[in-house]
Amino acid sequence: xxxxxxxxxxxxxxxxxxxxxxxxxxxxxxxxxxxxxxxxxxxxxxxxxxxxxxxxxxxxxxxxxxxxxxxxxxxxxxxxxxxxxxxxxxxxxxxxxxxxxxxxxxxxxxxxxxxxxxxxxxxxxxxxxxxxxxxxxxxxxxxxxxxxxxxxxxxxxxxxxxxxxxxxxxxxxxxxxxxxxxxxxxxxxxxxxxxxxxxxxxxxxxxxxxxxxxxxxxxxxxxxxxxxxxxxxxxxxxxxxxxxxxxxxxxxxxxxxxxxxxxxxxxxxxxxxxxxxxxxxxxxxxxxxxxxxxxxxxxxxxxxxxxxxxxxxxxxxxxxxxxxxxxxxxxxxxxxxxxxxxxxxxxxxxxxxxxxxxxxxxxxxxxxxxxxxxxxxxxxxxxxxxxxxxxxxxxxxxxxxxxxxxxxxxxxxxxxxxxxxxxxxxxxxxxxxxxxxxxxx
Numbered sequence: 219x220x221x222x223x224x225x226x227x228x229x230x231x232x233x234x235x236x237x238x239x240x241x242x243x244x245x246x247x248x249x250x251x252x253x254x255x256x257x258x259x260x261x262x263x264x265x266x267x268x269x270x271x272x273x274x275x276x277x278x279x280x281x282x283x284x285x286x287x288x289x290x291x292x293x294x295x296x297x298x299x300x301x302x303x304x305x306x307x308x309x310x311x312x313x314x315x316x317x318x319x320x321x322x323x324x325x326x327x328x329x330x331x332x333x334x335x336x337x338x339x340x341x342x343x344x345x346x347x348x349x350x351x352x353x354x355x356x357x358x359x360x361x362x363x364x365x366x367x368x369x370x371x372x373x374x375x376x377x378x379x380x381x382x383x384x385x386x387x388x389x390x391x392x393x394x395x396x397x398x399x400x401x402x403x404x405x406x407x408x409x410x411x412x413x414x415x416x417x418x419x420x421x422x423x424x425x426x427x428x429x430x431x432x433x434x435x436x437x438x439x440x441x442x443x444x445x446x447x448x449x450x451x452x453x454x455x456x457x458x459x460x461x462x463x464x465x466x467x468x469x470x471x472x473x474x475x476x477x478x479x480x481x482x483x484x485x486x487x488x489x490x491x492x493x494x495x496x497x498x499x500x501x502x503x504x505x506x507x508x509x510x511x512x513x514x515x516x517x518x519x520x521x522x523x524x525x526x527x528x529x530x531x532x533x534x535x536x537x538x539x540x541x542x543x544x545x546x547x548x549x550x551x552x553x554x555x556x557x558x559x560x561x562x563x564x565x566x567x568x569x570x571x572x573x574x575x576x577x578x579x580x581x582x583x584x585x586x587x588x589x590x591x592x593x594x595x596x597x598x599x600x601x602x603x604x605x606x607x608x609x610x611x612x613x614x615x616x617x618x619x620x621x622x623x624x625x626x627x628x629x630x631x632x633x634x635x636x637x638x639x640x641x642x643x644x645x646x647x648x649x650x651x652x653x654x655x656x657x658x659x
Contacts, residue, residue, distance in 0.1 A: 303606030370497025373509030
């Protein structure tokens with residue numbers, strides 16, 4: 219057994235036996251190396267191994283701590299309700315009158331001929347009508363560029379699988395959509411964090427990562443990034459597109475939240491190398507959804523093959539329902555209603571969390587909260603859960619497990635406004651009291 223794993227096993231045993239308790243801080247790596255009689259490089263591998271096992275979380279500028287609870291199994295709360303009294307993890311918005319609007323659009327599928335057609339198998343290319351509506355939604359001129367998956371997550375999976383072979387390297391933001399982290403692990407793709415600043419991923423860091431070892435593709439959320447809410451400004455977009463073009467590296471652009479913003483796709487600056495992915499789960503509903511992709515001509519075949527091979531193609535009923543909702547304006551109406559709701563919820567969050575380091579886009583169903591010292595994300599999430607409120611700690615989004623932020627994401631979409639206000643007030647009070655007072659309480 220490798221030396222670093224033997225040392226990691228010993229620390230893991232201490233944690234299991236309670237000799238190192240949740241919230242305990244591990245020594246700085248150099249001191250740990252001296253105490254264990256190992257090299258500093260071996261100590262670094264020990265800490266990374268413990269993070270990969272989900273036993274510790276490293277927070278930038280604060281150190282490495284034993285987790286205050288079990289590591290995120292899969293992606294808790296990001297895909298299904300948590301069962302908590304107030305769920306601030308789930309981010310599936312619902313507009314007033316949504317069910318009635320959707321039901322009206324399904325009337326045509328009650329006809330036997332229409333239902334029979336909708337129940338037939340369908341491939342990634344969908345139907346001509348679906349491609350026309352999908353092209354309008356994605357903002358592309360060629361309907362033949364449009365492909366379909368069962369949902370947005372599977373659209374991402376198909377795009378990545380088409381571009382990156384097992385063992386290949388995919389550039390990602392330091393904080394990224396958690397489902398992508400799980401996807402990459404399952405298909406054997408190496409996630410390469412690209413250093414970022416307040417404007418988004420840095421072009422020089424992207425170029426350097428590609429020089430160290432070639433990237434097969436890059437996955438970005440340049441519009442309403444989840445979890446920070448950042449939209450990359452035009453100058454940075456242009457620089458990223460120039461860097462990707464020079465390196466001949468394709469881009470997967472995730473636009474799942476773009477309907478809340480007024481920003482054109484980054485793909486417009488990199489049309490021959492970008493696969494756009496989007497979906498209807500946020501615009502419409504997670505219960506009956508559709509993933510959409512727009513691929514350059516040279517990539518359409520590989521993407522379609524990946525969708526078929528992964529069994530990620532859409533169902534005929536969902537495709538027909540979505541096509542009707544797109545054509546009759548239902549999707550556009552729901553999106554407009556949700557834009558208004560997102561703005562009011564974001565304003566409520568900034569008001570109730572005034573004085574804290576909270577960032578959120580003008581229209582957003584989530585916000586990013588950099589916690590005040592000495593709070594750590596895991597401890598805060600645990601304390602919030604004891605109040606019946608679930609929040610998502612920063613470690614869930616971090617692509618480097620040994621460098622996680624002392625921050626949490628708050629999903630604002632699910633509770634009624636009054637309940638959301640009360641939950642935010644409770645979290646603000648918790649943050650002001652600090653971890654010691656919260657523990658005593």
